[in-house]
Amino acid sequence: MYPCQPSKKREDNMAPEAENSLVLRENVAGEWEIINAPLELPGEVQQQIEAIQKLLAVQGTERYGRVQQQVAQQLGISVRSVQRLLKRWREQGIASLPRQKRSDRGAAKTSREWQEFIQKTYQDGNRGSRKMSRAQVYLRVQAQAEANGVKEYPSRPTVYRILRPLLKQQQQQKRTLGWRGEQLKVNSREGLEIDIEWSNQVWQIDHTQIDLLVVDMSGEILGRPWLTIVVDTYSRCIMGMHIGFDAPSAAVVCLALRHAILPKQYSSAYELKQSWGTFGLPQYLYTDGGKDFRSQHLEQVATELGIVLCLRRKPSDGGIVERPFGTFNREFFCTVPGYTGSNVKERSDKAESEACVTLVQLEQMLVRYIVDHYNQALDARMATQSRIARWEAGRMAQLPLLGERELDICLMRRDRRVVYRSGYIQFANLTYQGEHLAAYAGESVIIRYNPRDITTIYIYQLLESKEVFLTRAHAMGWETEILSYL
The missing domain is CATH 2.40.50.100 (RNA polymerase II/Efflux pump adaptor protein, barrel-sandwich hybrid domain)
Structure with missing residues (x-):
């Protein structure tokens, strides 16, 4: 039992109901609850107490670090601040939780002219295909102040604070209706609603024709190959892939799925610095309604492996698996000789003359990019955690290993x-x-x-x-x- 305010020695003649202490107590269900609480608590205090309850419920377990980061996001503070909050509560109780209100709280310290300049600069810098970051807006503020000979102008944190409502609105517009706060759920055409809570729970598969010309061993152009990727919804890790000239089909889907399920080992020819450590079986396979995903072959494979097939309700629900294709184009394919560009009208005339990479070479380069860069990159929602680290942290238990022979009959x-x-x-x-x-x-x-x-x-x-x-x-x-x- 932990006190929510510093305990005082009870006088013998003091009735229990006269004591006004607040405590968090573990109930028979193993959950932490508030007892002897006043009828009403300020909303901010209640939120902090709920956060403390979450931390106490997982203390001493492997999930503690992950829950700590979730609490930090929920309260809008850093992990270090969460640690200080818990420390204050242990030492001082609930009296330490309410924030002291500043007398000038809510008063605008930045002139209306500067606020309008900051907001307009950001909005104009993000119209159409243009992209402007908060840091670039701050540089514009500096330049504007120097041009006008103004010595005092909004600091970087002030610029970020003024832009926060715009960024929040932009974030909400980008996210699909499947988002609930920081929790993601996917909805299937069959009426399933799946809350995404762990790795290998829901995998998504999709195809694209690569904007790159490849050649054969003699240098003759073969054309643009197709790429199929398997993405873990929880971590956004690339679980597996297939690259070749076959158009999307159930057979191609099965080959990509086989690659995702099996542990992956590569020869020294791939020159990998990291290992592609993902493997396992998904609980759900979430795809669009293409005929390759509705085939009897894939249904048989899913039945054999115990995978539930789910179709997306609408095309916009496929952002998680479609977004990596754009990232691949920006960060990888555009650097390879023979890149045609994604815009048909603006394709380079030099692509054919520059093409010199074979399919085998491209596959080796792509594997190296995915393993050493894409999966190692920080996840957009967990700024301190890479995609591969999030996948590893989200594993519920020791994953079963399937042998190649077990998958041959299916895939x-x-x-x-x-x-x-x-x-x-x-x-x-x-x-x-x-x-x-x-x-x-x-x-x-x-x-x-x-x-x-x-x-x-x-x-x-x-x-x-x-x-x-x-x-x-x-x-x-x-x-x-x-x-x-x-």
Whole structure:
């Protein structure tokens, strides 16, 4: 039990109801509650007490740091201020919580002319495609003061304070109707409302055709490849991806999903400084209503893996998965030779002559950008936490590891072939041999393969409507190479 105001020694003749102390007590449900509270508390004090309750409820647990940051955002103060608030309350009780009102509180200390100049400068600087930050507005204030020979002008904090209502309004306009304060929820076409509370709870998938021309090994232009990404809604981490020339389809979605689910390991050719540590299974897969997301194939895969498929109510609900494409263009694709630009009318005439990157090279560069930069970048809502750190902090428990064979039956492309007498299979103008395959000579088998590397295929036999894994087969003469089938 913690006192909410400094305890005083009770006189023997003092009735319990005469004591006017406030305490927070842990009830039988394990929750902290206020007892002996007055009938009304100022709103600000009540908010602070509720914040203290949240901190006490998770003290000593791994969630404490995360809740501390949430409380700081809720109260509009720094984490350090939250720590001081809790320290004051422990030492002085509830008497320490109300803020002392200043006699000049609410009085405007900045002239109306300066306020109007600051607001107008910010609004004019953010019209159309133009972007102006608060820091740039402050520089304009400095320049205006120097031009007019004024020595006293609004400080940087004052400029930020004057712009705060405009920034708040702008933030509310940008956020979709799914936001409730700092809590995000997604709404499905089926009527589901999902509060986003942890990592791997809801994944989102989408495609885009990259604004970049790639070439083959001889330097001939192949065109613009398609990129499919899987994004974790809670952390905004890129969980997985697929890049190739196949147009969006259920098969492409499944390949991207397979990459997201499995732990990822890369050779030294990728030159990674960090590791792509994300993996696991989502509870929900949240997508648009395209036919690739409504296919029987994807439904079967989701059923096998225990994933709930959800469709977005409207296109504007897809901002979380669509926003990274714009970031990729601004920060990565525009730096690669062969970049065409996103505006069709303004595309560079030099893109074709400059194009020199193959699909394999582009995939390596993109993986390096995602792992070492995008996932390591600070999350917009948690200014002190990167996307990958937020994903790791939001993991509810030890994640189960699925093996590649468990996912092959669901996520890789499928075809049928006949095993020849000497135990080999013909596919894509290649000859494959596998251990013990000769025992199935003359039989029709199912092959599954990854189109990005068909040097190895996986052989299954259909028994009582169930695919049973037999063996893997390797392309003869290609054992140490990578060969795509895109």
